[in-house]
Amino acid sequence: MTGALTAAMAGDPTDPELVRRARAWLSRTFEPGDGEVVRWVERTGPVAAVRALVAGTAPAGARRRAAPRAGADQSLADLDAAARVGARLVVPEDDEWPRVALHSLEVAMHVQGGPGDRTTALVPPLALWVRGGPRLDELTDRSVAVVGSRASTAYGDHVAAELAAGLAERGWTTVSGAATGIDAAAHRGALSAGAPTVAVLACGVDRAYPQTHRTLLARILDEGLVVSEWAPGCAPLGHRFLVRNRLIAALSRGTVVVEAAARSGSLATAKRARDLGRPVMAVPGPVTAATSVGVHQLLRSDQEVRLVTCAAEVVETVGRLGEDLADPPVGESTVRDDLSDVARRVLDACPVRVGVPPERLASIAGCAELDVLRVLPVLELHDLVERVAGGWRVTPPTRTRSHRDGP
Amino acid sequence: MTGALTAAMAGDPTDPELVRRARAWLSRTFEPGDGEVVRWVERTGPVAAVRALVAGTAPAGARRRAAPRAGADQSLADLDAAARVGARLVVPEDDEWPRVALHSLEVAMHVQGGPGDRTTALVPPLALWVRGGPRLDELTDRSVAVVGSRASTAYGDHVAAELAAGLAERGWTTVSGAATGIDAAAHRGALSAGAPTVAVLACGVDRAYPQTHRTLLARILDEGLVVSEWAPGCAPLGHRFLVRNRLIAALSRGTVVVEAAARSGSLATAKRARDLGRPVMAVPGPVTAATSVGVHQLLRSDQEVRLVTCAAEVVETVGRLGEDLADPPVGESTVRDDLSDVARRVLDACPVRVGVPPERLASIAGCAELDVLRVLPVLELHDLVERVAGGWRVTPPTRTRSHRDGP
Incomplete structure (x- = not known):
């Protein structure tokens, strides 16, 4: 089996199909949320990472974690199984990758440092299994997570459905977890307004979980998306819901909690959203x-x-964040002009030579560290800052130019 | 009639009975909440103020405002009418005067300056008609205002009653306005816990308003107090409720709003509490x-x-304010030691010679002006600061000593 995989991984490591197959293999081999693994894969590249694991030359941590599953290669079977249900594997190398939304996880991962509890760690996904027609990046661009209790009341269901419908009317997508209770009410509210909605699962996108939502998931797929980090067939194990929550938070501009008992899982999603600097509403x-x-x-x-208390207030809140995001760059001066006040202060705080960590940037810029974490991805996407050893610095002007002219 | 009043006002202007009769006359002559009148009376003294009004030597503003009622003298009749229903007139010269609570209104009055809308002005009362057994200062020392909609729901009534009962169990008095809806539910909740409660009316304390609350008011009087700025017999005119609201806010350490429709009158009470620097809860x-x-x-x-959401959270909030209040003074150094951090900073910000206004103190002390307004009364009661032309300054050391030794 490893011989077949070695053969499959031969060739140009930037070949899109090779990359996709490598990430499919990594997606099944490693449980998501593992910062050490993800950092190593992003540094090494997915194809080289698979080769290193097969050859036994990968770092000890990655080898140890891969051991239980590394002997098998289901990558082609998984890609086939996905295709059979109308799903695809979206990888960071794709245009469709929700780059802006997930960049906050990348930033957070590099800030958090050492290995942590996967259920609370802020780590980007290695790849996303996406089922449904629309592009993932486009559907999640203006989106709000509506989450809450599974054991909801009629009041909560009503409010969640009204919120999602109101968001839909205003052109916002509702993201949720397809669970019973508030999640289902939110998805249904969006569907009732004829709008697409995104369900982020803690199991394979080919599975209907909970089974009673088979019809709901089918309706979601009519115009929306079902998304998961787990390969087709994977079961919704308990801890996976917690790992999944960070994706619901990251794939939306803000998170609304509708009904939650004390210690409700939806509060964990709210916590992840706060950690990512996204607005949390209740x-x-x-x-x-x-x-x-x-x-x-x-x-x-x-x-x-x-x-x-209503969709208008939600949009007012997440819309405010939207104002912090600059428009797509036209020219270098224009990018700077379009930056929010906070983004401009953070940019001004970045040194030109050595990198400094976000907490230092926050202190220099006179804003919260969460604000820094929120605007750094925007600045980085605009080639205004870059991550180097020790933190962030201003992208050298020559590099910016060549980077923009080149591939 | 004015001749009889002139005769009645003859004698030592500090004679307690003369003072009480003068304030009874002023109480009926002037509508409460008039900063210009109250400032003049406090500067002149109540007996001298009445004499000046009768003699026509009072300031034009006071004479003009007194004109409609100055010809009559009901002061003795009012004091008698009060006595007949077990009520008394409590005046600032009495020990029973809720000095600490109402000092915030004095401070606010001097800060606000010019004449304002009486329904929103922060002006201390000239006197308070108090019906019931307990001392007003003692009953309002640890008290919380619970106010809300007249058109309440069963939910709101339940919550208000539970709150007041929970406050009572923790040794806190509920202050409210005896209106239908939330007010009544709050009073009833306190009574159900066997605790005294304070009703602040917008009409004479001898009147039952609303009439349907005749029994409720009687039950409140068993162990609690009914308080009003208006003389016996005065009618609950519409604007008086708004004028009254500042007293509900001032006579309690914090205000809780339970149910309020948009533009509800209880929101006005909350606003007054905020203006006085008191915690507002909802x-x-x-x-x-x-x-x-x-x-x-x-x-x-x-x-x-x-x-x-419950009485414990209310107590946690108003209790926090309590920590800002220093213990009664033992010696000068001890007083200083017991001051809260903010109080100490404000004290340190006060100059020794010329007085400076609160906004300047806030800027020097590095805290909010509301904090300054909140701690100045405490500092003044401890003889640490005094009000002079232009604002506040440190009380000169010799004055402090003599003040403490002598009357």
Whole structure:
């Protein structure tokens, strides 16, 4: 088997099909959310990473983690299984990759440093299995996560559906987890408004989980997307929901929690969104309802968490973030002009020679570290800053020019 | 009639009975909330003020405002009418005067300056008609205002009653306005816990308004207090409720809003509490309920407004303010040691010679002007600062000594 894989990995390591097959193999071999593995793969390149694992020359950590599954190669079978259900593997090398949204995870991964608990770690996916027609990057560009309790009340279901429908009317996509309760109500609300919606699963995109949502998932696929980090056939193991939550947070501009009991899993998604510097919103409810206790705790715990009562207020909140994102670059001076105040301050804080870490940038720019983490991806995408040893610095002017003229 | 009043006002202007009768007359003659009148009376003294009005030597503004009622003298009749229903007139010269609570209004009055709309002006009362057994200062020392919509729902009534009962169990008095809806539910909740409660009316304390609350008001009087700025017999005119609201805010350490439609009057009370630097809290409800729209607007409008769901959270919020209040002075150094951080910074910001206004103190002390307004009364009560022309300064050391030794 490893011999066949070695043969399959021969050739130009930038060949798109080789890259896709390598990432398919990595996607099944490693559980998502492992910062050490992802950092190594991004540094090495996916094809070279697979070759190193097969040859036994990969770092010990990666080899140890790959060991249980490295002997097998299901990459072609997985790609075939995906194709059979109308799914594809979207990889970072693709145009469709939701680069802007996921860049915050990349930044966070490099800031967080050492290995962490995968259920809370902020680590970008190695690849995404995507089922459905629309492009992933386009559908998640103006999107809001609406999450909440599985054991929702009629009140919560009503509010979630109204929110999603209101967001749809305003041109915003609702992202959720396809679970029972609030998630399902949110997806249904979007569908009722004739809008596409995105379900991020904790199992293979060929599976219907929960099974009672087989019809709902089919309706979502009519115009929307079902997304997962796990290869086709993978089961929705308990911890995978927690690992998955960071993707719901990252693939949307903000997260709204509708009904959550104390210690609800949706509060974990809200926490990931906060960690990524994305706005977190919460819909209050009766203080007498156990299903609103977690929401009220969330609102009390953090002044940055915004109380929202309708879709207009949600759009007002995430729209504000949108203003922080500059328009696509036209010329270098224009890019700078279009930057938000915070982005400009962070850019001005970046030194020209040695890199400095985000906490130092925050101190120089006089803003929160989360703001720095939020704007660095934008600055990097515009070639204004670059990551070097020790942190970020201004991209040298000559490099910027050649980078822009070249491939 | 003016001749009889002139005769009655003869004698030592510090004679307590003369002072009380003068303030009774002023209480009926002037509508409360008039900063120009109150400032003049406090500067002149109540007896001298009445004499000046009768003699026609009072300032034009005071004479003009007194004109419609100055010809009559109901002061004795009012004091008698009060006595007949078990009420008394509490005046600033009394020990019972809620000095600490109302000092914030004095400070605010001097900061606000010119004449303003009486319904929003922050002006201390000239005197308070108090019906019931307990001392007003003691009952309002640890108190919280619980206010809200007249057209409340069963949910709101339940929450208000639970809050007041929970506050009572923790030794806190509930202050409210005896209106239908949330006010009544709050008073009833306190009574159900066997605790005294304070009703602040917009009419004479001998009147039952609304009439349907005759029994409720009687029950409040069993162990609590009914308070009003208006003389016995005065009618609950519309604007008086708004003027009254500042007293509900001032006589409590914090204000909780339970249910409020958009533009609800209880939001005005919350606004007065904010203006006085007192914590404002709000109980959320279903976003689908019109009775919670105002509450959610309040929570969204101001990050300082705290979402609360139970009495423990209310006490946590107002208790925090309590920590800012120093213990009663033992010796001068001890007083200083017991001051909160903010109070110490404001004290250090006060100059020794010329007075400076609060906004300047805030700038020197590096804190919010509201914080300055909150701690100045404490500092003044401890003889650490004094108000002079232009603002506040440190009390000269000799004055402090003699002040403390002598009367």
